[in-house]
Amino acid sequence: xxxxxxxxxxxxxxxxxxxxxxxxxxxxxxxxxxxxxxxxxxxxxxxxxxxxxxxxxxxxxxxxxxxxxxxxxxxxxxxxxxxxxxxxxxxxxxxxxxxxxxxxxxxxxxxxxxxxxxxxxxxxxxxxxxxxxxxxxxxxxxxxxxxxxxxxxxx
Amino acid sequence: xxxxxxxxxxxxxxxxxxxxxxxxxxxxxxxxxxxxxxxxxxxxxxxxxxxxxxxxxxxxxxxxxxxxxxxxxxxxxxxxxxxxxxxxxxxxxxxxxxxxxxxxxxxxxxxxxxxxxxxxxxxxxxxxxxxxxxxxxxxxxxxxxxxxxxxxxxxxxxxxxxxxxxxxxxxxxxxxx
Numbered sequence: 230x231x232x233x234x235x236x237x238x239x240x241x242x243x244x245x246x247x248x249x250x251x252x253x254x255x256x257x258x259x260x261x262x263x264x265x266x267x268x269x270x271x272x273x274x275x276x277x278x279x280x281x282x283x284x285x286x287x288x289x290x291x292x293x294x295x296x297x298x299x300x301x302x303x304x305x306x307x308x309x310x311x312x313x314x315x316x317x318x319x320x321x322x323x324x325x326x327x328x329x330x331x332x333x334x335x336x337x338x339x340x341x342x343x344x345x346x347x348x349x350x351x352x353x354x355x356x357x358x359x360x361x362x363x364x365x366x367x368x369x370x371x372x373x374x375x376x377x378x379x380x381x382x383x384x
Numbered sequence: 385x386x387x388x389x390x391x392x393x394x395x396x397x398x399x400x401x402x403x404x405x406x407x408x409x410x411x412x413x414x415x416x417x418x419x420x421x422x423x424x425x426x427x428x429x430x431x432x433x434x435x436x437x438x439x440x441x442x443x444x445x446x447x448x449x450x451x452x453x454x455x456x457x458x459x460x461x462x463x464x465x466x467x468x469x470x471x472x473x474x475x476x477x478x479x480x481x482x483x484x485x486x487x488x489x490x491x492x493x494x495x496x497x498x499x500x501x502x503x504x505x506x507x508x509x510x511x512x513x514x515x516x517x518x519x520x521x522x523x524x525x526x527x528x529x530x531x532x533x534x535x536x537x538x539x540x541x542x543x544x545x546x547x548x549x550x551x552x553x554x555x556x557x558x559x560x561x
Contacts, residue, residue: 276413276518289483290518293509318516320416 255299262302269298269308273315274323282325415516415535422449422530423514427504430481430489437478437504443530446556448477450500450540451512451522453484454492459521462539463496469545470499475553479503482512482520525549528560 257263267284273294275286283291283298294315301311312324321327329337417423426438442449450466452459470477479500481489486505493503506512515524525534534552536544 279410289509293513297513317416318513319518320413320516322413 255295257302265308266299266302269302269311270295272325273298273312274325276319276323411519412537413518415532417516417532418535420532422524422526422532423511425504425506425511425514427480427506427511430479430484430486430493430503430505433486433505437502439530441502442476442478442526443528445528446475446553446560447526448475449480449524449526450477451480451482451515451517451520451524452503453482453520454488455484456482456520458539460496462521462541463499465539465541465545466499467497468542469540475557476501480511480515480517481505482517483507483509523549525552525556527556 255263255266257266270283273283275281275283275288275291275294277288277290278286281288281291283295297314298311301314306314315323321333327333327336422439422442424439426436429435429437448469452462466477477499479502481503483506486507489503489505493500504511509517515522519537521539523536523540524532525536527533533556534549536548540549
């Protein structure tokens with residue numbers, strides 16, 4: 230009894246692997262082409278399930294577009310041609326790395342601007358703390374025996 | 385500016401950015417095809433495998449191309465409005481039946497009514513790819529020269545039609561007259 234259950238559990242666990250092994254409908258004769266195919270479908274975004282690329286998505290459109298990329302590679306089209314084929318139809322959105330231009334300026338510059346703001350805030354805070362600390366260090370350097378009020382406050 | 389106002393200003397700016405950003409539908413991807421010549425195609429019709437329809441048939445007048453399929457749930461929601469629109473005879477409506485089975489498509493039209501002058505039968509979805517179709521239903525407005533002037537993604541209804549498309553249809557028709 231437990232044996233059957235164990236067998237079933239094992240079969241259930243292995244099932245996805247068998248399915249994965251079955252999914253390779255894109256036979257290439259050249260290894261270079263296969264690498265190109267893999268990298269292209271990883272770079273292109275599926276429009277139906279937008280947080281997946283063409284390689285990961287199982288949406289019908291993604292399957293069709295994978296097929297399209299595959300056929301274009303077999304026809305000997307350049308990567309550039311394939312990418313612009315997609316962009317012509319679906320726009321820059323289809324690219325996981327959109328080009329730098331007016332509409333995407335904020336997208337590209339935004340993180341750096343935020344980092345710059347953070348750095349400015351950090352430098353200001355550090356400077357202010359340094360200024361506040363200075364009188365204390367000055368007095369302690371003089372070697373007074375009087376108890377520092379700030380020191381007594383720190384736990 | 386007083387120091388205590390800085391977090392408030394930052395907060396308000398963040399709310400403003402999110403208010404704009406989060407209310408936009410990320411599934412609506414603007415089509416690069418708008419204001420470009422419609423991609424050419426020649427396909428058999430849904431009604432008759434022996435008859436062909438192509439982009440040339442759509443030229444010469446302001447027309448609508450509606451991408452639909454019998455498996456598409458949202459198309460069912462849109463369908464009654466298309467029927468109304470067809471009756472108004474303001475402009476011809478053509479269909480692009482996307483990745484469908486012919487018997488299913490024919491049955492669908494027989495059951496719910498046929499608002500289309502003709503429906504092109506895009507069994508493999510190749511024409512759909514050329515037109516950048518990614519979410520059926522989609523509707524393209526074409527001018528008389530066969531240029532795409534507007535694309536709507538998702539089901540049409542009276543409100544969307546009157547707000548987004550009808551004014552453009554009127555303008556294009558005037559230009560044409």
